[in-house]
Structure formats: C-alpha cells, structure tokens
Amino acid sequence: MFRKPLNQVRFLSKMGKRNTRSRARVSGNWESAIKENAKWQAYYTGQPNLFSNEQDFEDFKKACQQPLPLTFRITSSASACKEVQQLIENDYVKHTQNIVFNGENIPPPKHLPFYNIPGLAWQVDVGKQVIRRSKEFTRLQRFLVVETDAGNIYRQEAVSMIPPLFLDVQPDNAVIDLCAAPGSKTGQLIEALHRDGPSSVPSGFVLANDSDYKRAHMLIHQIKRLNSPNLLVTNHDAQMFPKMKTASGDVLKFDRVLCDVPCSGDATMRKNINVWTDWTIGNGNGLHATQINILLRGIQLLKPGGRLVYSTCSLNPIENEAVVAEALRRCGSALALVDVSQNLPELIRRPGVSTWRVQNKAGQWVDPPSPASASDENANSDEAKTPAIPTSKNLLPSLFPPSETEAKEFGLDKCVRVYPHLQNTGGFFIAVFEKKDTKKRSAEEETQDVKKVKAEETSEPAEETSKPAEETSKPAEEAPKPAEEAEKPAEKPVEKPVEKPAPTTTKEKVPVSSQTDEEVFRFIPSNNELLESIWNFYKFNTETFPGGRDTLLVRNNTGIPSRAIYYVSPSIKPLLELNEQKVKFVHAGLRMFSKQRSPGSPCPWRVHAEAISIVAPHVARDGSGRFYVAKDINTLRLLVTNEFPNFAAVKEVDEGLAEFVQNLPEGTFILEVPRIGQTSTIVSQAVLDQPLLYPVWRGKSSVNLMLAKQDLAELVHRVFGEENIKTRQTNNNGAGVKREKSEDDEEPKVQEVEESIEEKTEEKSEEKTEEKTEEKTEEKTEEKTEEKTEEKTEEKTEEKVEEQN
Incomplete structure (x- = not known):
C-alpha cells in the first residue's frame, strides 16, 4: 500500500540539508568538507555596502558554513489543511518538546515567523542522527512523508517562499511564472489562486513555464497533486516567451509575473556544498545578460498596474541590483520599484544597495565607465541603447553601479536582501516592480522581441556557466539553472551577430506539438x-x-x-x-x-479522486443522482479495511448505504462521510464537522473505495491515526481483516486500481512523454520500482475487480 522505506529515505535525505546529486563530487561529508573559498571571500569583503562591518561578514560566513534547517509548508488550498496543521501543532510538535540527545537539548519544530498564514510554515533544525534515533522525531518524519506523498505538505526552503508572498496573487489574476521548475513557488501561486477552497474554480489562472523539457515535467509531477484546473505548463525560453492571444483577440498580458531567474546560486552554500569549491566571479558575470533579458521579457508580459517579482538565490549585486537598475534604465517612467518594507513585518531583511564593485574574470577590480562615455540625455529614453564602454571590452556597462542621479531615481534600497545569519535561513534577493499606466508607450511595448544584451560582451564565455544540472550550485528544489540548461539546449552554440547584435541564446523556432512526443x-x-x-x-x-x-x-x-x-x-x-x-x-x-x-x-x-472536490457540489443530492451521505465514520472504516466488502457486510455497518447501492446501477458514486462518532483532543470540532468526500465503485455485489495507494495511506494515517500502515485484504464477510505488508511484497492490491490503470493507460495513449520523462528525472530507483510494480499488477488487479464485482 505504501512505499514506506523508499520514500522515507528520500525525505530523510532532504532533511539532511544537502544536494544528494552533488554529493559525489565532494570527498567526505558536510562536516569534514572544506568550506572556504578565498576568491569568494575577497569579492564579498571587497564590496562596500553589503555588510555593516567585519563582524557582520564573519557572522554571515559562519552561518554559510552550517547545514540548512529543514523547512516545509502545509498546502493552504488542501481540504485537509486545518487538520494537518492541528495534528502537527497539537500532537507531533508537542511530543518533540524537551528532547535530549547525546546530552544536548534538541529544539522542537517551530513556526516560520514571516509566513503570511500563521502556522502553515515550519522549520526543523535537527540532524539525521536525531531523526533516526529519536522515536518522537521518527514519528514526525513518518507523518511528513505520508502527507508529502498526498500533496498536503511541501518541502521548500524558507527563503524560497518569500517571492510568491510578495507577488500578492489574487483569485482573479492572470499569473505567469517564467522560470518555474521545479515548482515549489508555482505551487504557492496556485494555492493563492485557490484561496477560497479546493472546490473553487477561480477566474484567474497560473501559467508555469520552463525552458528545459525534463524540468518542466518535474514541475508537473510536483504540482499536479494540487489538483488545479487553472494551471497551464509550457516549455519555452523565457527570454523569448511567445505572444499569446486571448478570446477578445488582444495580446495576453498578465496581472502578476514571477521571474525567479537562473543564477549562480552563491547564496545556497548551506545546502549545496559544491558552491564553496566551484564559486568564481564568472558565474555571476556570465549570467547577467540572460537575467536582464528574462526580466525585460517579463516586463513586456506585464499589464499596466500589474506587479512583477524578480528574484535570485544569489547575493551578488551583479545578478541583482545591477539587473534591476538596467531594467529601470531601459523602461524609464513606465516601471518603478515597490516599497515592500511594511510587508511580511517578521522577515528580517537588509535594503538593496546602489554602489558595488566589479571584477573581471581574472579577479581584478575594474573601474566603472567614465560619465562622459554614457549619455545621460538618452539614459531614460524608451529607445536608449547601452553604449560601448572602453573600460573593458569583455564587461557590459550594465554591470556597473548607477550614477548618483540614477541611484536617486531608481531607489534600489527598496530591494530586499535576505542573509543566512539573520534568521537561520539561506540567502535570497527580491525586487518588486509595478508597471505604470502611462500614455507614452515604452520600448518594451513597442517591439515584439526583447532588446538582447550582446552575448559577446558578457564577461565569461558560455561554457563558464554551462554545467550539467547535477553540478550546479542549485539543488533539485530551487536550482539556479545554468545558461544552457535553463535557457537553451547545451549543444546549440551562441549565434554570431550578422546585422544586429546576437541574443544570449539562439532564436527559438516556432514550437508546434509535432516537434515533441x-x-x-x-x-x-x-x-x-x-x-x-x-x-x-x-x-x-x-x-x-x-x-x-x-x-x-x-x-x-x-x-x-x-x-x-x-x-x-x-x-x-x-x-x-x-x-x-x-x-x-x-x-x-x-x-x-x-x-x-x-x-x-x-x-x-x-x-x-483528484476532481472529487470540484465535481461533488454539482451532483444531484435528492436521491436521483449518484451521491450518498454515509451514516458515520464507521462506514469509511469498513471501506479502508476491506478491499471488496459485499452488500451484506455494508448493511451491518450502514444499512442505508446497502439499500442505496442495491438499487444503484454499476458504476461510481460519490460518498460523503460525516465524521460523526469521532472525537479528538488534538483537532478541533470545527475540523471534525467538515465531511470527507470519496469516489466509490459499485460492483455487481460489492463496493470499492477508489483511491490511489498514497492517498489511502494518508487517509488511514491522518483520519484513523494508524501510523503502522497496513493494507486491506479481500474479505467479503466484512470482518475487516488486516495483515502486515512486507517491504518486498508486490502482490496486487485493489487500492492500486486507480493508480495502476491510470499510469499504464496514460503511458500508452494520453501522456506518454510525461510518464517517461518523470521516470528519467525523478529518483531512478523509485520510478523503476513503481513501474515494475504497476506493470505486473495492472491486468491482475483489473481482472480481480471484475471478478469481485
């Protein structure tokens, strides 16, 4: 029923706070690895305004040398949200108080104070040894595994949660996430859209885009558990995201745009130990042009009056304030930074900076261009072009800080810098923009293509930042995508300029469905x-x-x-x-x-099952439709402890249901289960007053609860408090027999009917590429195991359903 050992290993590895894919490149473990980089330290200590004093930098460095705590959030749009929250607060966290391990007091899980919905985001700062040997933390971890499989919990770094919160998505918003994979921020956007509950179908939508096809399917795998009909996923280079038409014939513009761009990831040292050895100045300088182009395209896609959030998991001003300044320079009065200092008041932050120093690839500090070389008179023009600066032929002028006049106009102090030592998190940079509704059309609205920064002017050749996914500084959850992985296939070279400057990536061909599977x-x-x-x-x-x-x-x-x-x-x-x-x-x-x-x-x-919340409110409940309200919680208990309870067994527990199904033609009906007869000192009565909804198959002489195995395991764990997951066994006498399931037992399970049928048939006819890509991009061992199990059991389980029904 439940892939307990494999999933727990995966969740445990995430709780270990480092990227398992990168681990092979570093000898030794986190504690023994060398966490020093002289070039990195020289660069950051050489910046004039990033740290208040020498001690501030030392505190920052010390925090970077410590492993990152585990953080997770409860899915706010899930029907079980309140119950999961109360179980964590009143049961699992309560039992982790006053834990002593090897003579040390272990801190219990705690709320993330800045998260906008209190009680939904948590931080767990314990090591793997504690989790393995403390029964209280092992019990908590087992619960997190089950709820993560069901989509009620998302493991996500604390600072990664911030950009969607600043975006302030409303249910009627058209939203685009330009660089969406692997999907944790996209999930937050969808949750905000469905804030009115899982049965709501808001008028807005979320379009999640990623340039890498495999990563786009990784995203789908992550966020499809949110069960949203308001989601689109596309596969395009974010720098050249195509124009889309609306029903009115207009070009689609978005109310909200998220640009969480590819970056060097130098603020992820706490979970990606390879950053310590791999950091070079070329990583940030080389991505600067790509970052500008993505931001400018995002501004093009934004409605006047709309909000755009630009973010990176880097603290390098070249990837942050320099990119923001260039966007403001090009767009003039049509764009402005938003002061968010009063938003998320519990978030400890630092303001953005207006001055910084620039290094070339040799690590030498380079002086900024002279004022005479850049014309102030056209700096704010809609058609202003970046002039050639003789400072260094390989350095873009936009790498350098703005002039004093520009600095006052731009207000870069409105940007948000999050440092690891302020609240025991990773590092992050966020800038919030608002597009003004001006009569004068800016250049970004007048041209179809984004004005590209010259590829040949970047400070580093493409290969400097084109490492494979497993070698980047970014982990699976929030990886900064290198240039090739994130914005173009690695094998395509950068085109040379012909009549106009070449973009940072090759021109994207018009994609049609025939180009892929x-x-x-x-x-x-x-x-x-x-x-x-x-x-x-x-x-x-x-x-x-x-x-x-x-x-x-x-x-x-x-x-x-x-x-x-x-x-x-x-x-x-x-x-x-x-x-x-x-x-x-x-x-x-x-x-x-x-x-x-x-x-x-x-x-x-x-x-x-994934559509049950949307379907149920619109099915007739007057007895003429296929909808039934169960007697009490014992009806559900019968269905989860028996594979095929026959009508006689059903009658013993719920006489009304037995009569209902006997008069019902074969097929699915919707069962609403009131939690009558269930009491709890852990969850509130308000939670227990909310009924549960499930699809049930009415067979020839029996019924079957149609749930995927992970959802069934979650139901048993959450609703009935059964932590040692047991599977159902066929017992038409209704005795409710349970038996332990061994780890290697692959006997066909009826509760897998839904999952096995869907996965196999989709692979054959409806979603071939998705399932194959997931197999490649997810943990290979788990996917292969699942595939073998499904292939072996599909025909047997379907035959078994037919025989029993």
Missing part, C-alpha cells in the same frame, strides 16, 4: 453523446458547473475520449485553442473521468 489538447463538443450520457448518469447540474460541458478535453489527435477526460477552467480554454500553433503546451487540465473496464456498467467513466 506531446499529445495535443482537443476539446470535446458540448453536445457530444458520450458527455451527455456521463452528465445524465451522474445528474450533473450544467448551470452551476463552471464552464458546463464546454471545457472538457482529451489528449489525442482524434478528439474522441478513449481513456481519460480532463477538465480546465473557462479561463484556460481560449488560451489552448487560440495558441496551439506557436506555444508549446505540455500540461493542462485536471483529470476528471477515467474509463474503467466494466461491461456491466451503463457508464464505465468513473469520477476521478
């Missing part, structure tokens, strides 16, 4: 006979259902439903239909129906 998105006509039969079978209320039957799609060229039917929000549909020829879409839609092999059912299309 991705299946196309085809909407099903609302009058389709199959849809009408499904609607009539479940007695859906078309008038209240968001979008009615107009926003259901399939992922195949024929447009005929064969295995799965997906649902997207009404705001997503025109974007897919009007832009399929020039935008490379790789994901859209929430899986709402899956086809079940069941000849005896008048409707083999079962409601998917």
Whole structure:
C-alpha cells in the first residue's frame, strides 16, 4: 500500500540539508568538507555596502558554513489543511518538546515567523542522527512523508517562499511564472489562486513555464497533486516567451509575473556544498545578460498596474541590483520599484544597495565607465541603447553601479536582501516592480522581441556557466539553472551577430506539438453523446458547473475520449485553442473521468479522486443522482479495511448505504462521510464537522473505495491515526481483516486500481512523454520500482475487480 522505506529515505535525505546529486563530487561529508573559498571571500569583503562591518561578514560566513534547517509548508488550498496543521501543532510538535540527545537539548519544530498564514510554515533544525534515533522525531518524519506523498505538505526552503508572498496573487489574476521548475513557488501561486477552497474554480489562472523539457515535467509531477484546473505548463525560453492571444483577440498580458531567474546560486552554500569549491566571479558575470533579458521579457508580459517579482538565490549585486537598475534604465517612467518594507513585518531583511564593485574574470577590480562615455540625455529614453564602454571590452556597462542621479531615481534600497545569519535561513534577493499606466508607450511595448544584451560582451564565455544540472550550485528544489540548461539546449552554440547584435541564446523556432512526443489538447463538443450520457448518469447540474460541458478535453489527435477526460477552467480554454500553433503546451487540465473496464456498467467513466472536490457540489443530492451521505465514520472504516466488502457486510455497518447501492446501477458514486462518532483532543470540532468526500465503485455485489495507494495511506494515517500502515485484504464477510505488508511484497492490491490503470493507460495513449520523462528525472530507483510494480499488477488487479464485482 505504501512505499514506506523508499520514500522515507528520500525525505530523510532532504532533511539532511544537502544536494544528494552533488554529493559525489565532494570527498567526505558536510562536516569534514572544506568550506572556504578565498576568491569568494575577497569579492564579498571587497564590496562596500553589503555588510555593516567585519563582524557582520564573519557572522554571515559562519552561518554559510552550517547545514540548512529543514523547512516545509502545509498546502493552504488542501481540504485537509486545518487538520494537518492541528495534528502537527497539537500532537507531533508537542511530543518533540524537551528532547535530549547525546546530552544536548534538541529544539522542537517551530513556526516560520514571516509566513503570511500563521502556522502553515515550519522549520526543523535537527540532524539525521536525531531523526533516526529519536522515536518522537521518527514519528514526525513518518507523518511528513505520508502527507508529502498526498500533496498536503511541501518541502521548500524558507527563503524560497518569500517571492510568491510578495507577488500578492489574487483569485482573479492572470499569473505567469517564467522560470518555474521545479515548482515549489508555482505551487504557492496556485494555492493563492485557490484561496477560497479546493472546490473553487477561480477566474484567474497560473501559467508555469520552463525552458528545459525534463524540468518542466518535474514541475508537473510536483504540482499536479494540487489538483488545479487553472494551471497551464509550457516549455519555452523565457527570454523569448511567445505572444499569446486571448478570446477578445488582444495580446495576453498578465496581472502578476514571477521571474525567479537562473543564477549562480552563491547564496545556497548551506545546502549545496559544491558552491564553496566551484564559486568564481564568472558565474555571476556570465549570467547577467540572460537575467536582464528574462526580466525585460517579463516586463513586456506585464499589464499596466500589474506587479512583477524578480528574484535570485544569489547575493551578488551583479545578478541583482545591477539587473534591476538596467531594467529601470531601459523602461524609464513606465516601471518603478515597490516599497515592500511594511510587508511580511517578521522577515528580517537588509535594503538593496546602489554602489558595488566589479571584477573581471581574472579577479581584478575594474573601474566603472567614465560619465562622459554614457549619455545621460538618452539614459531614460524608451529607445536608449547601452553604449560601448572602453573600460573593458569583455564587461557590459550594465554591470556597473548607477550614477548618483540614477541611484536617486531608481531607489534600489527598496530591494530586499535576505542573509543566512539573520534568521537561520539561506540567502535570497527580491525586487518588486509595478508597471505604470502611462500614455507614452515604452520600448518594451513597442517591439515584439526583447532588446538582447550582446552575448559577446558578457564577461565569461558560455561554457563558464554551462554545467550539467547535477553540478550546479542549485539543488533539485530551487536550482539556479545554468545558461544552457535553463535557457537553451547545451549543444546549440551562441549565434554570431550578422546585422544586429546576437541574443544570449539562439532564436527559438516556432514550437508546434509535432516537434515533441506531446499529445495535443482537443476539446470535446458540448453536445457530444458520450458527455451527455456521463452528465445524465451522474445528474450533473450544467448551470452551476463552471464552464458546463464546454471545457472538457482529451489528449489525442482524434478528439474522441478513449481513456481519460480532463477538465480546465473557462479561463484556460481560449488560451489552448487560440495558441496551439506557436506555444508549446505540455500540461493542462485536471483529470476528471477515467474509463474503467466494466461491461456491466451503463457508464464505465468513473469520477476521478483528484476532481472529487470540484465535481461533488454539482451532483444531484435528492436521491436521483449518484451521491450518498454515509451514516458515520464507521462506514469509511469498513471501506479502508476491506478491499471488496459485499452488500451484506455494508448493511451491518450502514444499512442505508446497502439499500442505496442495491438499487444503484454499476458504476461510481460519490460518498460523503460525516465524521460523526469521532472525537479528538488534538483537532478541533470545527475540523471534525467538515465531511470527507470519496469516489466509490459499485460492483455487481460489492463496493470499492477508489483511491490511489498514497492517498489511502494518508487517509488511514491522518483520519484513523494508524501510523503502522497496513493494507486491506479481500474479505467479503466484512470482518475487516488486516495483515502486515512486507517491504518486498508486490502482490496486487485493489487500492492500486486507480493508480495502476491510470499510469499504464496514460503511458500508452494520453501522456506518454510525461510518464517517461518523470521516470528519467525523478529518483531512478523509485520510478523503476513503481513501474515494475504497476506493470505486473495492472491486468491482475483489473481482472480481480471484475471478478469481485
């Protein structure tokens, strides 16, 4: 039922606070590794305003030499959010108080004080030895594993949570995350969009983009657990993200833009030990041009009055204030920094700087260009071009600090610098912009292509920053993407200038679906006979259902439903239909129906568990539809402890349900379970008053709770407090027999029906590339194990379902 050993190892490795993929490049462990870099220290101590004094830098350095605490947040849009929060606070954290290990007092988990929703973000500052040997922390870790698998918890670095909070996403916003993978910040944006609850379908949407195809699928794997129909995922170079049309024929502009750009990652030393050995000045200088281009494209995509957040996990002013200054210089009065000093008041921060020093690749300090070489009269012009500066032929003028006049105008002190020693976190830089609604159109609106910074003027050749993913300073969660990985394929060289300066990456060809293995998105006509039969079978209320039957799609060229039917929000549909020829879409839609092999059912299309919260409010509850309210919590207990309880067994626990299913044709129905009969001193009565919703399959003579194995494990763990996860076993007499499951036992499990059928059929017909890419990009051992298990059990489990039903 539950991949306990493998997942716990993965979660434990994350709690160990370093990148496992980079570990092989460093001899020894974190404690024995050398955490010194003379060039890094000379560069940062040579900067005039980054630290208040020598002691401040020493405190900063000492913090960088310590491992990073584990931080995680509870998914705010999840239906179980409040319950998970109360379980952590009132049970798991409570039992980690006053723990002594090897003579030392171990601090219990604590809230992240600056997170905007109190109690949803946590920090755990303990080592792996404590987790392994302390039963209290082992118990907490086991709970985190289960809830992470179910999507109720996300492991995310504390400072990585800050940019989405400053973006201030509202449910009606059009939002784009230009460099989205691996998806933790995108997840926050989706949660903010669905702040009204899991059953809401807001008018806004989130478009998550990443230039790397494999990383885009890693993102999908992470955020699909949020079950949002308001999500689009694309695969484009962020510097040249294509124009998109809206239903009105206008060019799509966004209310919110997140530019969490590729960077050197030199503020991630606490979790990426290789930064200590790999840091060079060329890492930051070489990415400066790419960062400017991504930011300028983001500004192009932003609506007047909209908000853009630029962020990096670097503290180098070349990647931060220098990029911000150049954007302000080019956009003039059309763009301004936002003062966010009063936002997130518990966040300890430092202001941005207006002066800094620049080094060349030899580590020599270079003087800034003379004022005479840069014309102040065209500095704020919409068509201003960066002049050639004779200081160094290999250094861009934008690397240098602004003039005194510009510094006063730009207000770079409004930027946010987060240092590791201030609140025991990693380092981060954030700048918040607002686009002004001016009559005078700025250059970024007048031209289709972003004005590119010359590639040949960057301080380092491309190969200086083009390390493979496993060698970058950035971990899987928040990696700074090197130039090739993040913005272009490594094998494509930078084009030489012909008639105009070459961009930092090659010109992106118009992407169409035929260029990849991705299946196309085809909407099903609302009058389709199959849809009408499904609607009539479940007695859906078309008038209240968001979008009615107009926003259901399939992922195949024929447009005929064969295995799965997906649902997207009404705001997503025109974007897919009007832009399929020039935008490379790789994901859209929430899986709402899956086809079940069941000849005896008048409707083999079962409601998917991930769509249950959206579907349930629109199914008839007057007895004519396929909706039933259980007697009490014991009904659910029967379904989780038995694979196929027959009608007689159901009658012993819930006589009304037995009568309901006996008069019901075969197929799925929705079961609402009130938590009557359940009391708790840990979770509040308000939580217990919230009913649970699940899809149940009515077979020939029995019923089956249709949940994926990780969701079933989470249900048992959270609702019934069963921490030693046990699997269900077929027992048509309803005795509720449980048996322990060995780690290597691959016997077919009925609770895997949903997962095994979906994964296998998608691999064959609907999402071939997604599943194959996940296999490559996720932990190989786990994915191969899952694939083998699913392949072995799929046919047997389906046959077993048919035999039992």
